[in-house]
Amino acid sequence: MSLLVLLMFSYVFQPVRIKYDGGGDWYNDPDILVNLCGEIKRRVPFIRIKQEEVVLTLDSEDIFNYPFLFITGHGNIHLNESEIENLREYLMNGGFVYVDDDFGMDEFFRKEIKRWLPQYELKEVPLNHPIYSVFYKFPRGLPKIHEHYEGAPKALGIFIGGRLALLYTFNSNISDGWTNRYNDPDSLRELAFRFGTNLVLYSLLY
Numbered sequence: 001m002s003l004l005v006l007l008m009f010s011y012v013f014q015p016v017r018i019k020y021d022g023g024g025d026w027y028n029d030p031d032i033l034v035n036l037c038g039e040i041k042r043r044v045p046f047i048r049i050k051q052e053e054v055v056l057t058l059d060s061e062d063i064f065n066y067p068f069l070f071i072t073g074h075g076n077i078h079l080n081e082s083e084i085e086n087l088r089e090y091l092m093n094g095g096f097v098y099v100d101d102d103f104g105m106d107e108f109f110r111k112e113i114k115r116w117l118p119q120y121e122l123k124e125v126p127l128n129h130p131i132y133s134v135f136y137k138f139p140r141g142l143p144k145i146h147e148h149y150e151g152a153p154k155a156l157g158i159f160i161g162g163r164l165a166l167l168y169t170f171n172s173n174i175s176d177g178w179t180n181r182y183n184d185p186d187s188l189r190e191l192a193f194r195f196g197t198n199l200v201l202y203s204l205l206y
Contacts, residue, residue, distance in 0.1 A: 013037070013200065014050040016066045018097075019057050022078035024105060026071070027055075032178035033070060039178075039193045040200055044135070047204075058083035063090050068203035069097045072175055074104040077112055084116050091117075091158070091165040096203035099168045100175045103148040109168065113158070122156040122168060131155070131164060134201045136194040143191040145184065146173040163206060167199070 015033040019026050030053075037051040056062055056069075059082040063069060069090075071077070079087065091097065099109060113122060125131060125142075132138040142155040153172035157164045176182055177192020184192075 011204065012048045012050055013040075013068070013204065014052070014054055014066065015200075016054045016056055016063065016069045018069050018071045019055050020071070020073075020077050020079060020083075022076035022108065024073035024075035024077045024108070026073050026077075028073065028102060029175065029179050029181065031181075032175050036175075036178045036193065036196045036200070040197050043193075043197055044201070047201075058087045058090075060086070063095070064093070067094070067096055068200055069095065070175075071097065071099040072102050072105070074102050076108045077105060078108075079112065079116065087116060091160055094163075095165070096206075097166045098199055098203075099166065100173060101148070101168070101170050102173055102176065103146075106170055113166075113168075117158055117166075120158045120160065122158060125155040125157045125164065125167065129164065130206065131167065131198055131202050134198050134205065136198055138195065138198070142169060142172050143174070143188075143195055144172050145177040145188050145192050146182070147171060148173065164202075 015037055017033060033053040034051050037049050041049045058079060127141050132141060142153045144153040149171045154170040156168045158166040174192050174195050177184055177189045178196060
């Protein structure tokens, strides 16, 4: 916990949403990152947070100023070569990317990730990983906020040098729980905010 306290003096966290081409709605649910940061501010008050989201494309040099990038959508996603090159450098230098399938993105993302990082493969994140315990405990793994497909939710990651650099959540839709638009029960939204808190703290500490 002492490392978390140090963050209060050294960094102001601000969330970043990634804008991409391909036709997918990267902009959907515009309140989710603001709401998540508001909850983190309340739950972890010693971390300084600026709630307003920043919107960037992956070819922007500004992404290197932020430890946490968020990607979501319902459809196609496509990056150009400049975006891919910048993304690779960002991940290799300690950045963290969270991709949440909001239903309909999966088939396109899985094709794209092979272009982005052909030397790596998506692997299931083990239950002993700190993403499940850095602040809140998730001993059973990824919570499911909305079910879009049959079967269990999946937390899949790209590991670079042993570090989880990119997390992809499938059939879980954590970010839907960061808004009240879908009339989800408070219990599900609480799980979503807890896991979102872990995501942000992981990006700051690892």
